[in-house]
Amino acid sequence: GCAQRHDTPTLYERMGGQSTIEAVVENLLYRIADDDEVVSYFANTNIDLFATSFATQLCDISDGPCQYEGPPMDRAHQTMGITDAHFNRVVAYLDAAMQEEGVPLSARNDMLGRLAPIYEDIMRLQ
Numbered sequence: 122g123c124a125q126r127h128d129t130p131t132l133y134e135r136m137g138g139q140s141t142i143e144a145v146v147e148n149l150l151y152r153i154a155d156d157d158e159v160v161s162y163f164a165n166t167n168i169d170l171f172a173t174s175f176a177t178q179l180c181d182i183s184d185g186p187c188q189y190e191g192p193p194m195d196r197a198h199q200t201m202g203i204t205d206a207h208f209n210r211v212v213a214y215l216d217a218a219m220q221e222e223g224v225p226l227s228a229r230n231d232m233l234g235r236l237a238p239i240y241e242d243i244m245r246l247q
C-alpha cells in the first residue's frame with residue numbers, strides 16, 4: 122500500500138499538539154501572575170475557565186481539532202482599558218512560554234502571526 126501521509130503538518134501538529142498547548146497556557150498563566158499590572162486585569166476572572174478557553178482558541182487557530190465557541194475577542198476584552206504596552210507584554214509572555222515548552226521558532230512565529238489580527242479586535246472596544 123501507499124498509505125503514507127504527504128500532507129503538510131498543521132501548525133497544531135508543529136506546535137506539539139494539545140499537551141504542548143496546555144503546557145504553554147499554564148506557563149503563560151505563571152508569567153501573567155508575576156506581572157502585577159497585567160494580572161490586575163484578571164482580578165475577577167475564573168482562571169480555570171480562561172485557561173480552557175484560551176487553549177481552545179490556540180488549538181482552533183492552529184488548525185487543531187477544536188472549535189472556539191467563546192465570545193468574540195472584541196466583546197471578551199471590551200472596556201478593560203488594555204494598553205498597547207500591556208498587550209505587547211502578554212504577547213511576549215506567550216512567545217516565551219512557547220519557547221520554554223519547546224515549540225520550534227518557525228511554529229512560534231506562525232502562531233504569533235495568526236494572533237496579530239486579534240490585536241485589532243481586542244483594541245477596537247477599549
Ligand code: HEM
Nearest residue numbers: 162163165166167174175178191192197203207208211236
Ligand atoms: C493575543 C492576545 C490575546 C488572546 C488571543 C486572548 C484570548 C482570550 C480568550 C480566548 C479569553 C476567554 C474568553 C471567554 O471564554 O470568555 C480571554 C479573556 C480575557 N483576556 Fe484575553 N487574549 C489576549 C490578550 C489579552 C490581553 C493583552 C489582556 C490584558 C492585558 C487580556 C485579558 C483578558 C482577561 C482579563 C480575560 C477574562 C475576561 C473575563 O473574566 O471574562 N487578554 N482572552
